[in-house]
Amino acid sequence: MKKNVLIIGAGGVAQVVAHKCAQHNDLLGDIHIASRTVAKCRAIVESVREKKALKNPNGILEAHALDALDIEATKALIEKTNSRIVINVGSAFLNMSVLSACIGTGAAYIDTAIHEDPAKICETPPWYENYEWKRREECEKAGVTAILGAGFDPGVVNAYAKLAFDEYFDRVDSIDIVDINAGSHGKYFATNFDPEINFREFTGQVWSWQDSKWVSNRMFEVGKEWDLPVVGKQKAYMTGHDEVHSLSQRLGVPNVRFWMGFGDHYINVFTVLNNLGLLSEKPVRTAEGLEVVPLKVVKAVLPDPSSLAPDYTGKTCIGDLVKGVKDGKEREVFIYNVADHKQAYEEVGSQGISYTAGVPAVAAAMLVALGDWDVRKMANVEDLPAQPFLGLLNEIGLPTRIKDADGDRALEFENPALIAAS
Structure with missing residues (x-):
């Protein structure tokens, strides 16, 4: 089982991710938040503590200064904190650097949006072939789980x-x-x-x-x-x-x-x-x-x-x-x-757009920790079983509904992961 999470980024989505990881730190272990502006990370830590969000109140929750474009510095922080899961919710310009650090340390990688080159806009489709998918073989050879686009859309x-x-x-x-x-x-x-x-x-x-x-x-x-x-x-x-x-x-x-x-x-x-x-x-x-x-x-x-x-x-x-x-x-x-x-806002101090992007990344991390999604290769969300993911989201804040010829109703899922998580 993989434990200990490093969150990269300190914006509204990172705040959601930190709160939700804290709510499940019995499963996810230590929580570390890193960004170039460490004061923003500390503010998130304080927000989590004010809300008393840590399920295990004695769990580790720490802030760190990090330039995530620096691959060696990111590798060093992953190793220092013994983080086995990295949730990248920083700028989309960081993705390939953070992924490189994960491949170099064996940590699982999760992001919520596609990589972007600052010098290029709207590249030739399909976009994933320009960066992420070129590194599939590298991830599989290293046995590293890399889950792409695990926000809401994508995710x-x-x-x-x-x-x-x-x-x-x-x-x-x-x-x-x-x-x-x-x-x-x-x-x-x-x-x-x-x-x-x-x-x-x-x-x-x-x-x-x-x-x-x-x-x-x-x-x-x-x-x-x-x-x-x-x-x-x-x-x-x-x-x-x-x-x-x-x-x-x-x-x-x-x-x-x-x-x-x-x-x-x-x-x-x-x-x-x-x-x-x-x-x-x-x-x-x-x-x-x-x-x-x-x-x-x-x-x-x-x-x-x-x-x-x-x-x-x-x-x-x-x-x-x-x-x-x-x-x-x-x-x-x-x-x-x-x-x-x-x-x-009342639950995690962020608005709903950040909430919908951040909660799924934590669900993905929980499924990696439990082994359901620890696939030891690169995968988009549609490559993975949907039911454990959606079932977990039902439980932690983003319930699924369906509207069809039979009406509008909540969808329920039999989810072995939930039993293990409890």
Whole structure:
């Protein structure tokens, strides 16, 4: 059994991960949090202690300063803390460095988003082939478990797709992943994740997988209204996203698309910023001779996403609309979760978007610790059994529901992992 967790990153998602690891430290063991800004790590530690979140109150919970781009320093911290599981919820620019450190130390690796090169935006699909999948053989040779994209989207939605593929259909024709945040943070304009990463998703091409080939569109070019449980009718736009690039290749489904909800105000502000060149990642020189990156300046003046949590209200709805054939008849199911911003803040001090991203990474860590997902090779979530993951999420804060011809109901799972964890 693998024990002791190193969390890399100190933003809103890292705070969720730390709280949830603390709630299960009887299973996960020691908890260490590392980031370039150690003060942020210490604030998370203090938050966990204030909430009395440690299930084992005598368990180790420590903060560390770390530049995770420094592979040797990361290896040294993994070894110093005897961490056998590393949960990487830092910047997407860190992934390959942290993965290298895990391969070098034998620690299991878990992340929640695809790797990005700071100098490149919207690379050739499928994105996973550009970095992660090139290292499959390296992971397997080292016997290192590397679970990619174990957040919500990517992550839980991949498990929803796997569940539908295995249990609800004989043939899957399409998977449409829909992500609606119907909450309000009360700010004039803000992003729910790191603004730099957030905007990079939207300034390049929108890649979707249609009729078994890659199709390119512009951002906000293709939109439609969705009528979803709890959040009701919401406008969402086809957007490029990580899970499209793995589900299309791993499950062999001919149509995989991702839709994200945006209000008119967000679109207007984004369009102005983009048209002015303020979302560019290319350096410019000011009249005073200073070289600045416009996107980093915008990031600096926008609210820190972790600061949004106290005033965030409303709910999210994220799920998979899957269509295909079962027993010779056409069928469609919507498998989904609804999360509440206020409840997330009350439990872990973060808003609902961070909550939905962080909790699944901890569930993945628990399954690695228990052995269910300790596969000693690289895997996307859809490569792994969905039921233990979704069953665990039911228990620790992100319950799954399904809406189909038989109605809208909670999904329950027989989960041997839960028995072992208890």
